[in-house]
Amino acid sequence: MKKVLLLAFFALAQQGIAQQYLTREATLSFDAGSPLEDIYAVSESASAVYDAASGKLGVQVLMTSFQFKRALMQEHFNENYVESEKFPKAQFTGTYEGGQAVGQLTIHGQTKDIAVPCELLEADGALLLQAEFPVTIEDFGVSIPGAVSDKIAKEAKVTVRATLKKR
Amino acid sequence: MKWGSILVGTLLSITAFGQEDDLFALMDIPETTQITYASFKGTKIINAQSNETPGEGVLQYIISHRFGSFSNDYFYNFLGLDNAQIRMQLDYGITDRLNAGIGRSSYLKVADGFVKYRLLRQKSGAESFPFSLTLYSSAFYRGARYTDGIDHYMSDRLSYHNQAIFARKFGDKLSLLAAPSAVHWNLVPGNSDPNTTFHLQMGGRYKLTNRLALTGEICPGSNLEYSDGSRFFTPFAVGVDLETGGHVFQFHLSNTNAMSDPLWMAQNPYNPWDGSLFLGFNISRVFTVKD
Numbered sequence: 057m058k059k060v061l062l063l064a065f066f067a068l069a070q071q072g073i074a075q076q077y078l079t080r081e082a083t084l085s086f087d088a089g090s091p092l093e094d095i096y097a098v099s100e101s102a103s104a105v106y107d108a109a110s111g112k113l114g115v116q117v118l119m120t121s122f123q124f125k126r127a128l129m130q131e132h133f134n135e136n137y138v139e140s141e142k143f144p145k146a147q148f149t150g151t152y153e154g155g156q157a158v159g160q161l162t163i164h165g166q167t168k169d170i171a172v173p174c175e176l177l178e179a180d181g182a183l184l185l186q187a188e189f190p191v192t193i194e195d196f197g198v199s200i201p202g203a204v205s206d207k208i209a210k211e212a213k214v215t216v217r218a219t220l221k222k223r
Numbered sequence: 224m225k226w227g228s229i230l231v232g233t234l235l236s237i238t239a240f241g242q243e244d245d246l247f248a249l250m251d252i253p254e255t256t257q258i259t260y261a262s263f264k265g266t267k268i269i270n271a272q273s274n275e276t277p278g279e280g281v282l283q284y285i286i287s288h289r290f291g292s293f294s295n296d297y298f299y300n301f302l303g304l305d306n307a308q309i310r311m312q313l314d315y316g317i318t319d320r321l322n323a324g325i326g327r328s329s330y331l332k333v334a335d336g337f338v339k340y341r342l343l344r345q346k347s348g349a350e351s352f353p354f355s356l357t358l359y360s361s362a363f364y365r366g367a368r369y370t371d372g373i374d375h376y377m378s379d380r381l382s383y384h385n386q387a388i389f390a391r392k393f394g395d396k397l398s399l400l401a402a403p404s405a406v407h408w409n410l411v412p413g414n415s416d417p418n419t420t421f422h423l424q425m426g427g428r429y430k431l432t433n434r435l436a437l438t439g440e441i442c443p444g445s446n447l448e449y450s451d452g453s454r455f456f457t458p459f460a461v462g463v464d465l466e467t468g469g470h471v472f473q474f475h476l477s478n479t480n481a482m483s484d485p486l487w488m489a490q491n492p493y494n495p496w497d498g499s500l501f502l503g504f505n506i507s508r509v510f511t512v513k514d
Contacts, residue, residue: 127281
């Protein structure tokens with residue numbers, strides 16, 4: 057009994073000291089431009105979390121935090137395309153293993169399994185997260201009317217850069 | 224011993240589950256304050272101003288037509304096209320809140336200038352605010368010659384319209400607006416006729432799809448007649464908004480023909496009950512001139 061308790065104590069203690077990393081200032085951008093139109097937006101208030109013990113990795117961004125160069129494009133993005141009022145967040149939850157982020161990506165209320173290359177480097181006690189991957193817009197039920205379909209890329213190039221700090 | 228391990232096992236599994244949930248809960252972004260966007264598609268509902276302005280650095284051109292009424296030899300006038308009224312407007316977003324522009328309407332050759340300012344903006348989230356308030360002020364110059372034989376002062380030709388536009392977006396589909404307004408004419412027909420009249424513009428839109436919306440507006444006023452025998456009718460309009468990229472197309476049916484504010488608000492002679500209804504459209508195009 058004593059041994060079991062001791063074991064339990066250690067197990068709990070270990071969980072307690074397991075390393076978790078977090079940031080709320082991750083940079084997340086996407087480029088869905090075409091030769092006809094420059095469509096680029098960046099959010100600097102995405103959040104990312106990583107648990108070193110389990111390898112679990114999460115990234116989240118508020119759709120309305122994306123800043124576009126043109127106010128009207130930003131309004132249309134939120135109002136007509138990703139419907140931010142209905143689906144305020146996009147997120148990735150999964151694990152980091154061997155240079156890949158594997159898990160579920162949710163955008164516009166629709167979830168898809170993805171496995172994308174991802175870099176996670178330790179530097180001065182912080183973790184640098186870098187990933188760049190394509191997202192097929194149609195896969196997430198974002199409808200693009202025929203009149204503008206030439207102007208918008210079928211695949212948006214998503215870039216994530218974050219410095220996660222120990223918590 | 225056995226009970227002990229079961230207990231410990233349970234505890235551990237609870238903490239393990241707890242941790243998984245907690246990890247992703249950690250990244251949950253706290254609610255931020257969000258300015259409500261796109262209460263209306265256009266800077267106008269139909270004839271009435273909406274609370275919206277173009278963003279900073281955006282040049283907007285609006286061309287509007289009102290075709291002849293159904294009661295006025297409709298087919299002889301080629302479905303009203305032959306006696307269409309036209310208005311052109313060019314305006315610019317100086318900041319995200321401040322907008323100024325000029326316009327020219329064919330009926331009585333009225334030229335106008337306006338300033339529009341978003342004083343308060345509806346917000347949701349951490350620091351929410353329930354409505355938006357936009358101020359609008361405009362002046363109008365009648366270019367048409369007077370036929371009464373009197374040598375008129377230039378000031379006789381001027382009229383004004385000022386209003387406070389209260390708007391609220393309810394969810395993502397419905398937006399409503401109420402705008403207490405004052406119209407002032409420097410010249411009215413008789414001494415007993417009011418130079419300043421008060422009006423309440425009320426309007427709304429309901430989104431059918433992301434790019435298509437129904438709109439409607441009505442504008443009761445404080446004066447419906449002049450001493451010279453003119454009778455006026457409460458202006459109203461119903462329409463649809465269609466948005467494609469940088470264009471907003473607005474098609475509508477109204478009982479007004481003039482498009483300068485003092486004329487359609489305070490001196491609208493058209494009685495819808497005897498068929499004085501007009502088809503019309505506004506088309507706006509925006510150009511981002513400064514990124």
